[in-house]
Amino acid sequence: MELKAQTFARSRQSGWTDELLADAFAGEAACDAAEDALTHSGAYPLEQMQQALGAYDRAALAVLRRHRELRVEPLPVVGPRATAADTLLSLYINANGRLHIRPASQPKIDCEGGAWIDLGQVVASAPVMAEIDGVHAAWRRSEAEYFAQVRAAMDRLRREGGLPRAVEQVIGQLDYVESLSFYVGDRHVTLVDDAGRPTLLYALREKPYERWSDDDVLIVAALHVLMRSGRAACFDEFNGALLTARDLISRIDHCSHSDAAHASGVHYAFESLDLFERVAKLRELKRL
Structure with a gap:
């Protein structure tokens, strides 16, 4: 991989994270927001940057691309935007500059000391979560x-x-x-x-x-x-x-x-x- 993953510090030095205001991605298609975060708004090639994604994050992004109707919700997600049957997916960049798309109920990865950037959350229905789990399980078997x-x-x-x-x-x-x-x-x-x-x-x-x-x-x-x-x-x-x-x-x-x-x-x-x-x-x- 010719392009090294960007660290959290380098992301901040580049000025890219300085432009991220609260709810900066609110209303965007979740897959577009994830790709924008991966490439630092197009500064780096998507094909190379997504090589850093974890297996679950790859599965989640693949399913989000199938469901462009899923949007990034303003934080916090409350009320009618999510039901008890839905799962909230958190999009965040951790302290190493790595993008994660994980259930909000799970602990954040490599985010000691509060060093992470919240990009927002996505309301995922049970069928969408089943798709993600299926893609992830197939990847793990392979x-x-x-x-x-x-x-x-x-x-x-x-x-x-x-x-x-x-x-x-x-x-x-x-x-x-x-x-x-x-x-x-x-x-x-x-x-x-x-x-x-x-x-x-x-x-x-x-x-x-x-x-x-x-x-x-x-x-x-x-x-x-x-x-x-x-x-x-x-x-x-x-x-x-x-x-x-x-x-x-x-x-x-x-x-x-x-x-x-x-x-x-x-x-x-x-x-x-x-x-x-x-x-x-x-x-x-x-x-x-």
Whole structure:
């Protein structure tokens, strides 16, 4: 991802948030308000900025685009504008500059110290909420299937004794990276601290693999893929984005479907290879 996610501080410095008065988006189609917030009123490309959205927020935005009749309501939403059967969706920008579209009943994410910007609320009926839940559930099922491939490759790497070396290689490469942060689910992950140290990887180096979380496995796998592909200098592809197993594998699959791979007949052998083996084969073919 070439464009880094904007932090809350940078948003304020840009002057964009200074123009947000109370109920600035009131009456707008909810999807338009969300996209306006994502792009800072068109200052940044929508396609890139929405890569930072969480899975639920992506599902909510997709459904809001289907229902342009849903509008941002002035705060607070009371009286006849919402019934007991409705759910209020809050649109807000958290302290990291990330847009969320979540049920108002849920705690705000990464908003310690009151550092967030309320964009308004949307009255969502039960059928609309069911649509959002359905899209989100489908995304989670798909992500679980892709993650199984990531886990299988990491398990093989560990069985063959290559995991410690892989972690050390990534740590060594991060010595040349000034900053690197991204999202895994709702978690904001900073790999390089203010002192320039990859503290998360230092901790994983000392932690038994059996105790690694799924997030840990995905993070190391993604960084290892960049190392194996010869693109370690492009760590910022993930900067500011939501890191997912689906996106990671899709990048590799896209290369394996190239004309050159088809012409060489290699594409048909890829199904028998795990993630890291595919990367090695593509590197051999110079498709990465």
